[in-house]
Amino acid sequence: MQAMTINAFGDPDLFQLSELPMPVLQPGHVLIEVKATSVNPVDCLLRGMGPEFAPELPAVLHGDVAGIVKAVAPDVREFSVGDAVYGCAGGVRGTPGGALAEYMLADAALLAPKPKTLSMREAAALPLVGITAWEGIFERARVGDGDSILVQGGAGGVGLMAVQLARVAGARVYATASTPQKQALVRELGADGVIAYRDEAVESYVARLTGGQGFDVVFDTVGGGNLVRSFAAARLNGRVVTTLALGSFDLSPVHLKGLSLEVIFMLIPLLHGVNRARYGVILRQLAELVDTGKLRPVLDSHAFHMSEVAAAHALLESGGALGKIVLAWD
Structure with missing residues (x-):
């Protein structure tokens, strides 16, 4: 699969397009065909400084994801192949992968069905x-x-x-x-x-x-x-x-x-593997608010391709965005 990776910590221009092996399915996990992700300040922090909770290099960053379930571990009951899902499920130490890739392996507890009224890009702006x-x-x-x-x-x-x-x-x-x-x-x-x-x-x-x-x-x-x-x-x-x-x-x-x-340090369940199911519950409640018209994500007007992640990070760090910055493979 293709992925945007970093091999060192520093400036946005360190991102490069790489070929990586497909993730191997693990118990409790699902394989997601990634459609979109969004940029959060913590993604820029991980890329720029490489704190102790960054993934090992070469790293695939970004936690927010929206996509389609392509494979399901036998012990996972809440999702099926073909489901549209969203969540914040990776891109840090303690998780098997990030969303800057064509496919992402994710703990099913960290996911929820995508809000029905949102596009993939809109859904990716919501989780974290x-x-x-x-x-x-x-x-x-x-x-x-x-x-x-x-x-x-x-x-x-x-x-x-x-x-x-x-x-x-x-x-x-x-x-x-x-x-x-x-x-x-x-x-x-x-x-x-x-x-x-x-x-x-x-x-x-x-x-x-x-x-x-x-x-x-x-x-x-x-x-x-x-x-x-x-x-x-x-x-x-x-x-x-x-x-x-x-x-x-x-x-x-x-x-x-x-x-x-x-x-609040939202990454604690991802980093330490504790209370992850709570995030799946919150995501379902957020989806209900979205689908009943009580909550909506706000997207910045720039539409980035996944390969343009360096420009997306630079925009966030400039303070010039109005709403969440989203990247998609399409």
């Missing part, structure tokens, strides 16, 4: 960001009817999902976004208010939108200094959820305001 947002909104922050939530980075991949899922939960949703185009997109997806964070300080929009009390929940999808700003935006005894807590931070505001702080 959808699972992360679901965990943050429903499992960690336990967002409920009437809660006020601030989504930091509302126009990012996870942010776009979080805004929509918070609406499903019945919350009053506010989000930060940088450009007028991104701000308009967040409003279109249902945010009650959008904050041009480059033009307004945290203290100002907290006073304007919450009467100075702070938000019940702050979902930080940016990390770095933005996590500190998230502490400032939360109310007393509020809840802060972040997807990026790497670094050194002053936790004094967390103590003085009695905040709860939750960290």
Whole structure:
């Protein structure tokens, strides 16, 4: 089969088209004919830095996948040959392969039937960001009817999902976004208010939108200094959820305001082989929301062929994308 591989960690131009052996079917797994994948920041991190959870070289990256089941292990009951599936199921150490290939071997527990109303490209944009947002909104922050939530980075991949899922939960949703185009997109997806964070300080929009009390929940999808700003935006005894807590931070505001702080690292089940079936369940719930019109992926306008993965990574790293970047073999 053909695959886009890297033989060293570094710049996007290290990707090359390679011929690899077909994956060998394993117990509990299915073989997927890959139709599409999407680019997530962690894919760029793995390619560029090769942290300890990267696949061994030569590596086939990318976890998000949408495709057709071509073979099923005898112990797998939930899928059959010909099923259209989607999931985040590889591209890291602890998994047998990545989605930048014509075929991908995937743990069946990490997959679900593709949403009926989505194309393969649209479905490939959903898994990692959808699972992360679901965990943050429903499992960690336990967002409920009437809660006020601030989504930091509302126009990012996870942010776009979080805004929509918070609406499903019945919350009053506010989000930060940088450009007028991104701000308009967040409003279109249902945010009650959008904050041009480059033009307004945290203290100002907290006073304007919450009467100075702070938000019940702050979902930080940016990390770095933005996590500190998230502490400032939360109310007393509020809840802060972040997807990026790497670094050194002053936790004094967390103590003085009695905040709860939750960290999401979506790759844990893939890396360590624990609780993988939970992701299959979440993907089915996301598919139901999609097919009932309550959730939709947002795709960037660039349509990349799988062989153009270097350009796709460069676009994501430039910050110039509006929506998820998707690659397909077709």
